[in-house]
Amino acid sequence: TEEGQKRAKQMLESFGIEGLVVIGGDGSLKGGLDLAQKGITVMGLPGTIDNDLGYTDYTIGFDTSVNTVLSAISNIRDTSSSHERTTVIEVMGRHCGDIALYAGLTGGAETILIPEVDVDINAICRKMIQGRNRGKLHNIIVKAEGIDMSTQELAETLKERTGMETKIVVLGYIQRGGSPTARDRMLASRMAYKAVELLEEGSESRAIGINGSEIVHYELGDALKMKRDYDKQVMELADILSI
CATH class of the missing domain: 3.40.50.460 (Phosphofructokinase domain)
Known part of the structure; x- marks a missing residue:
């Protein structure tokens, strides 16, 4: 809610918190975007098992x-x-x-x-x-x-x-x-490191993801507009192997 957003901003400012790392799915990152539009620097990390965020190949979890x-x-x-x-x-x-x-x-x-x-x-x-x-x-x-x-x-x-x-x-x-896989632990660690780097550099709000083996980042609002499609080659392979 608008009231909740204002209170969150006040609390961050009261404790001198200049940067916020939001870990979550589409809803969480949209909440982060709302805060970013109110002047809080937000780094968004994709933490959702659904893998449904279009700007990153894989999500944490x-x-x-x-x-x-x-x-x-x-x-x-x-x-x-x-x-x-x-x-x-x-x-x-x-x-x-x-x-x-x-x-x-x-x-x-x-x-x-x-x-x-x-x-x-x-x-x-x-x-x-x-x-x-x-x-x-x-x-x-x-x-x-x-x-x-x-x-x-x-x-x-x-x-x-x-x-x-x-x-x-x-x-x-x-x-x-359950216990996170080594791949998820590595992905989370690399993304978190990039979030801290960007905050230390004084970056504007960003969404952090992975493309291939490279950690990437985009303007938070632009990232949330990116659409995701399923991997047709993986589906074709699954169909072949099931015969």
Whole structure:
């Protein structure tokens, strides 16, 4: 709120704080932008498991979340195979499908459903039936929470059309916790170091990210306007490997 923003500015000024590092997702960084427009120097670090900020290749927490989901997929696969069933695993990510895409690819999922691509229920059923005809005992379907079809509706439709027993696993908030991976620790450390460097240099408010292996930074308002698209090559690779 406007009142909250004014109070935050007053508190920072009262304690002589000249620079603020905001670590969070889209909402947190927009709050940081509001403060920046009121004269506070803000450095924005992308801390969100969703990986949904367009100005950076990866966000802090994304790799940890993907590895958590990957571990769950590996555990679920054992039961899915032994009971010869299809399992739909719902993962987080809001309107960004990166968690589903990266975990699904590395976890060997037969089908990956993300919000950026329309669901083709016929194609999913064909792949399941063709796999069964080749002797495949089970299917793992990784579904991002943001797609239009509910997980319950998807499971019921697949069971009805293929005759294959279909179960649901919603991973929920276990994806948001746990011990950070080495990659996330390194990313967070490098971004934090850049934030301090920029503050010491007297820089204006910036958003800090990573492009390839390079730590980059942009004007905070411009960074939040950048749009993100999913990696089509990763999706194509996942489709190839699932055959």
